[in-house]
Amino acid sequence: MTDKITVRYYDGKRNVPFPAELSSDGAYLRIVYGDGQTVFHPLHQAEYIAAVGGIPPVLELPDDVRIEFIGNEIPDWLDLKHKTMLRHVGHFEKSWKWVGIGFVTVICVIFVLFKWGIPGAAYHVSRSLPDTTLKQIGDQTEQAIVQLTKASGLKPERRQKISDLYYKTLKPSAPAKLVFRNSKTIGANAFAIPNNTIIITDDLVRLAKNDHEILAVLAHEQGHLKERHSLQQALRGIGTGVFLLVITGDSNDLVSSLPATIAAAQYSQEFEFEADLYAATELQRLGLPPKHLADFLLRLQKQHGHEEHGATNLLSSHPLTQERVKRLETLSAK
Numbered sequence: 001m002t003d004k005i006t007v008r009y010y011d012g013k014r015n016v017p018f019p020a021e022l023s024s025d026g027a028y029l030r031i032v033y034g035d036g037q038t039v040f041h042p043l044h045q046a047e048y049i050a051a052v053g054g055i056p057p058v059l060e061l062p063d064d065v066r067i068e069f070i071g072n073e074i075p076d077w078l079d080l081k082h083k084t085m086l087r088h089v090g091h092f093e094k095s096w097k098w099v100g101i102g103f104v105t106v107i108c109v110i111f112v113l114f115k116w117g118i119p120g121a122a123y124h125v126s127r128s129l130p131d132t133t134l135k136q137i138g139d140q141t142e143q144a145i146v147q148l149t150k151a152s153g154l155k156p157e158r159r160q161k162i163s164d165l166y167y168k169t170l171k172p173s174a175p176a177k178l179v180f181r182n183s184k185t186i187g188a189n190a191f192a193i194p195n196n197t198i199i200i201t202d203d204l205v206r207l208a209k210n211d212h213e214i215l216a217v218l219a220h221e222q223g224h225l226k227e228r229h230s231l232q233q234a235l236r237g238i239g240t241g242v243f244l245l246v247i248t249g250d251s252n253d254l255v256s257s258l259p260a261t262i263a264a265a266q267y268s269q270e271f272e273f274e275a276d277l278y279a280a281t282e283l284q285r286l287g288l289p290p291k292h293l294a295d296f297l298l299r300l301q302k303q304h305g306h307e308e309h310g311a312t313n314l315l316s317s318h319p320l321t322q323e324r325v326k327r328l329e330t331l332s333a334k
């Protein structure tokens with residue numbers, strides 16, 4: 001018989017702990033409790049459960065019988081393999097190393113969620129929404145832009161010429177409604193809206209050196225429409241907002257929203273590259289060099305520094321513009 005140790009014993013009938021003495025002959029656990037009552041349990045039936053948080057290590061036995069070790073004291077005579085495991089699990093929880101690994105894991109999960117989870121969901125939702133919903137969302141966006149802007153001051157002949165560029169030269173398979181607007185505050189800008197509408201401003205038309213550049217911008221916007229970028233961007237924003245609200249209870253918290261902000265910047269770049277590639281392919285199909293778009297982007301950057309267009313950036317940052325121009329020039333050289 002081994003040394004006795006003091007434990008808490010639950011007999012499985014009453015949910016009350018009894019102070020008890022535990023010992024073993026190697027095959028059986030011997031428990032003495034109450035007024036000298038003695039019970040035996042086969043040792044091999046005992047299941048070891050590690051200490052977790054404030055809960056002490058436990059031996060569980062059939063019929064809801066349990067033995068709780070006091071002060072995490074596990075007797076030396078308990079099967080060594082099990083005990084090592086027990087101590088390890090108890091140790092894991094206390095170790096900063098494991099806390100660190102847990103933290104890194106959480107960060108990785110969040111990163112994967114932001115990088116692929118939300119964008120993936122936004123992509124699929126944007127493609128599964130019915131046309132009526134797209135129209136509703138788009139109509140509201142269009143209305144908001146129309147309210148912010150004034151009627152176009154371009155001559156009807158000029159507008160007709162640009163419409164012809166879009167409908168007759170570019171000839172997209174799902175032609176959008178082309179809307180001309182004017183605004184001092186918005187400046188040179190273009191919007192691709194989910195209700196299959198493209199809005200371009202007078203300043204954008206004036207900034208273009210030739211019609212090839214306007215055609216390039218229209219092709220770029222058509223790329224945004226085709227890929228449903230503005231809708232995806234909005235859905236990503238909603239997804240991110242809901243996620244932040246769930247984990248922090250405060251979507252305005254700067255630190256917690258930082259990854260989302262960085263991620264959002266990444267989204268725009270990726271969408272711009274996609275729309276540029278679409279435009280470049282279309283220009284090449286028409287026998288025009290993609291350089292026309294690059295030329296226009298550079299002029300836009302020079303004039304405005306940065307521009308926003310719709311939910312996506314036509315020109316979101318200088319490094320991005322440089323990168324886009326570089327890519328377009330590479331495409332032109334092919």
Ligand SMILES: [Zn+2]
Pocket residue numbers: 220224271272275312313314315
């Ligand atoms: Zn764009």
